[in-house]
Amino acid sequence: MTDTAVAASTKRITYDDAVVRGFILFSVVWGIVGMLVGLLCAFQLAFPALNFDTSFLTFGRIRPLHTNAVIFALVGNMLFAGIYHSSQRLLKTRMASDLLSRVHLYGWQLIILGAALTLPLGITQSKEYAELEWWLDIMVALVWVAFAINYFWTLAVRNEKNLYVAIWFYIATIITIAVLYIVNNLAVPLDGMKSYGVFAGAQDALTQWWYGHNAVAFFLTTPILGIMYYYLPKAAERPVYSYRLSIIHFWALIFIYIWAGPHHLLYTALPDWAQSLGMLFSLMLWAPSWGGMLNGLLTLRGAWHKVRTDPVLKFFVAGVTFYGMATFEGPLLSIKSVSALGHYTDWIIGHVHGGALGWNGFMAAGLFYWLVPKLYGTKLHSSKLADVHFWLGTFGILIYIVSMWISGVTHGLMWRAENADGALEYRDWATIIDAVIPMYHLRALGGALYIVGWILMMWNLWKTVAGKKPVDAEAEVTVLEKVDAPSSVRLIFSRPVLLSFLGLVATLFLWRNNVIVAAVALAALVFICVLAWLRYQSAQREEFRWHDYIERRPLAFSVLVGLAIIAGGVVELLPGLLMTREVPMTDAGKVAVKPYTPLELEGRDVYVSEGCYVCHSQMIRPFLSEKKRYGDPSRIEESMWDHPFQWGSKRTGPDLARVGQKYGATWHYEHMLDPRRMSEGSIMPKYPWLLTDKIDPAKTKHKLKIMRALGVPYEKEEFELAEQKYREQAGVIVKELTDYGVDVDEDSKLVALIGYLLRLGKNEKPSTTIAAPAATNGERKGD
Amino acid sequence: MWKDLFSSADFMSLPLVTLFLFIGVFVGVACWTFSKKRKSHYDLMAQMPLEGRPHDGFDSHRDTNTNTTKEELR
Structure with a gap:
């Protein structure tokens, strides 16, 4: 189907909800595994004997297992469930290929199984959230391609002209994760279990945190925002507060997020310009993130009374609030003076878990409580039990993040504390660790409470579906026929895009060290702005405008999303990658940094x-x-x-x-x-x-x-x-x-x-x- | 071209370039989005997740596409 279409006939369709049920099941089950491993990690830090002097249970090996499990298994499966369920409804069609849906569902679980087996064995690339070795990376790429083909195919055969904003977030996720994952995992295999990445040192650090930060952005945030924009209005039974704000939220978020990675590398040996870039864009993230949070919360205008009784809304409201907290704290931590105190400490662990447990975990719980009864044509077994889950989870998160804040700030202050002679006050590392051990106990308690809540949810959902038959929803939809409309290529090369590109080029040339070139660039920029204004004026008289068409053209829309994220990636990565690697010499003419023996x-x-x-x-x-x-x-x-x-x-x-x-x-x-x-x-x-x-x-x-x-x-x-x-x-x-x-x-x-x-x-x-x-x-x- | 540009550029100015670029694009998108003429379109788009909405897009005169079943409404 294309962007502009007319009604031709109606037909009855059955949605593929089996794949949604599958993803939910795996999310819940892998989720408990991932969180229990995290709990073991928390206890190991408080009681080192719990490493059991065993290689595959030692902290350094299972901590990556914990992070990978909760990110890719719990949240990954949850977001796929939300995407498959909501996209079929919003596009008014069944997923294009049941086979590709199953390849995605079971292929993803195979990858997770591979991670669960290899990481405890010490088979790792050691890049955070990208630890999986090369053959698992290839599997991830293949499964992701299957997902992308299925999704864009579904977009092509949809029976709905316009793409709701949730779909925009899903498209951005699919495109950006593909780019990030492939670039960051470029490696040369040594054998079946070991590879070496193509980047080294500072280049590797920059690439890794370009990936690492944007994995948080485009795997843990944008798809969940899409889920928020679909399911929060459904649960509240009222439209999103401001659709306009959601558009601003989307474009601003995807454009800014991609630049902010270097805030993970402040005060490192990374060039200062890259650090400043990361900090600047991180601060700008405050605006779209809070715009999105407020848009979510204000959707409940006039329906706040429902939050008292509806556990789904409780989880959604708390989840969105934790999103606001985490996205306030993130830019705060990227301010260099704050980073000087907080980086390398438990404050970052608290920040991450505020987002993961509060935003991702609670949105997952809200989604499951809303969705599972509908997928089995029944009602939730116990709302009271869901309420207990909510309060256990909330207290668990608060205990967790507050203890980590205290631990982090304590560490940051002790590391720098000096005595009257100017010497370090706490030179002995064990003294520093000993000061926060009570916080490690509290952290484990908070995590345990959260897990108990999750187990209650598992039991509640099990009781909800036990003895019930799965229900695949049906709908009668109007089949739309293609009519004349601008092609995707025409839209991509249309005047708004070309003018924006020329403006970018002219702006870049403003900074050349040649006055004449800069003057010509300035004149060109003014001319381009005038043209853009004239174009805007003429567009106001047209029945359909450029963005109206873009909203209905997935291909053109995807290309523009790709351009937005690649622009950030290029400017962030290219200077570092183009730097010539010269081997530095000492004053005595010897090689200063020799390769390892x-x-x-x-x-x-x-x-x-x-x-x-x-x-x-x-x-x-x-x-x-x-x-x-x-x-x-x-x-x-x-x-x-x-x-x-x-x-x-x-x-x-x-x-x-x-x-x-x-x-x-x-x-x-x-x-x-x-x-x-x-x-x-x-x-x-x-x-x-x-x-x-x-x-x-x-x-x-x-x-x-x-x-x-x-x-x-x-x-x-x-x-x-x-x-x-x-x-x-x-x-x-x-x-x-x-x-x-x-x-x-x-x-x-x-x-x-x-x-x-x-x-x-x-x-x-x-x-x-x-x-x-x-x-x-x-x-x-x-x- | 890119190599030449980056090799001669003062990298400290890159954040400024990108900041101005972002502000320009942001103001443009904001102006376009908050244009009064588009209110009705957005109101309709915002209804998309909700069943029983009156129509499915800004050119609603062309079709209605909302016939969901009991299972879907449940």
Whole structure:
């Protein structure tokens, strides 16, 4: 069907609600698994013995399992259920292909199963929310393509001319997630279980957080907003407060969100311009986010009394309110001075869970309570039980986020506290951790309450559907026929789009260092504005206007959405990717940052596999307090050979960027086997399996070959010498440990990891640095 | 062209370029959206999720398409 159509005949259709039921079932079941794993993580931080000294249950491995499960399994399945159900109603047609719907449904569960099996085994890329290895990434891409084909096919055969704003949000989700996921996961496979990303160091960090931030934006936010715009009016039985505001909300949100990723990298070695860009656009996000929240809440004008008795509305209202809280807190945390205090602390964990438990979790609960009875032609088993779920969940979230706020601010202040002599007040890390252990207990309690509520929902929904037959809704729809209308191509290359593009080009040329070019660009910009105004005036006299057509042309609409998100991505990523990687030299003419030796490279893979990045950063910020604690601020070139980067985003343990300057092999040996032996009060897990798990040094040369292909300056001659070099360096460590009185196999993972840890922070300072403002901006006090 | 542009650009000015660009687009979209002539269209669009709405679009004279069943209304 096309944008403009006329009624021809009517027909009766049956919606495909079986796929909706399937996604709901998997969301609820995977959700409880993901949250129980999260609860175990929370208890492990309070009671390290709960790591059970077992590799596949250790915190560094199961924390990524928790995040992936709740993001892609709980929320993913929930949003697919909402999209499939609401889109069929809004488009007045059954999904175009039942087969593709099933490929999506079961393919997605296979991916989740793959994640549940591989992540505890330490098979990971170590990029947050993108941990899955290359073959699972390919599965994600294929299933997503099946979803996209089915969705756009359905759009093409729809029996409704206009696309409601919820559909816009769904389209933006499908397009943007595809772009983000593919770019961030570009990698070269080593074997079936391991790959190396094509980006390294700062480029990798920028790409990862462009993805990571926008995974939150376009997986956890935009589709849920679409669900809000459809189901909140349904539940409240009144139209959305302002459809106009929803349009502003949509375009502003998708345009701004894509630029804000670098706020995850403030005060790192990322160039300052990228940090400023991320902060600026993050602050601008306040406007559309709160516009959307208010639009949702004001939809209940005149119907607030229903919130008292309707659990669905309770969950929706609280969910939208948590959305407002999280989207206020996010830009706040992206202000550099606030980030200086809050980054790497539990404050970020509290912020994330305010959004995940409050916004995503409550919107999911509201959706399920509304939808499941309808999908079985019955009523909810118990509204009172749903109310109990609501209050348990609400108190659980509040306990969780308040405890994390207190813990985060406490950590931020203790890290920078100085005594009267100017020395660090709290140099011992265990003292810092000990101060917040009560908050970790409270966090676990909050999480447990939330999970109890979720279990009550499972039981309530089970009682609702038990013994009932599924009902696939039917509707009589008018089949529309195609009539003449502008084609998608004509719409994409129409005057509004061309004028906007020319305006963008002219604006960019304003900043050239040539006065004549800038003057011509300014004149062109004025001319374009006049043309745009004239075009706007003439459009007012037309029966149908440009955006009216765009709203009914999914292809043209999708292209414009793609342009909006790609514009942000290009300006954010391209300068960093185009930077020439020059190998910095020292004043003495030596290479300042040497590639890792074969042993260090293998040890780095152990570090990645064990998820050390989950608790340790490798990025010293330019604050005096951090210099006193860790050493000189990190420089951009220090991670230039890191595939993937390991800057981290959380410091449950101290930063490790210069740990090699601090401890020797014997200290690391004792610490890895029993952290509390070297640091009383530490909450780090023990790693006994590293002593028995082996590396095959004969295979290390293959890793060197891939690294060379990715631009790391290994010489070809080094490939065949890799095993020999490995054994030489491992032998030195083994001898030191033997002299210390312990017997260690030189092929053990522990020796390789020690080799890597000893290397950290031992690069020499280059005579000139490449775009390393963190090192050249001067040191700032962390306040 | 892009490489040349980025290599010669002062990156600190990029946020300013993008800020002005965004404000321009935002003002344009806001003006267009809040045009008084479009109120009736938006009122109708806002009804789309609700069953029994009178019609399904701003050119409602062309068709009605709202016949949902009991199952759908339930």
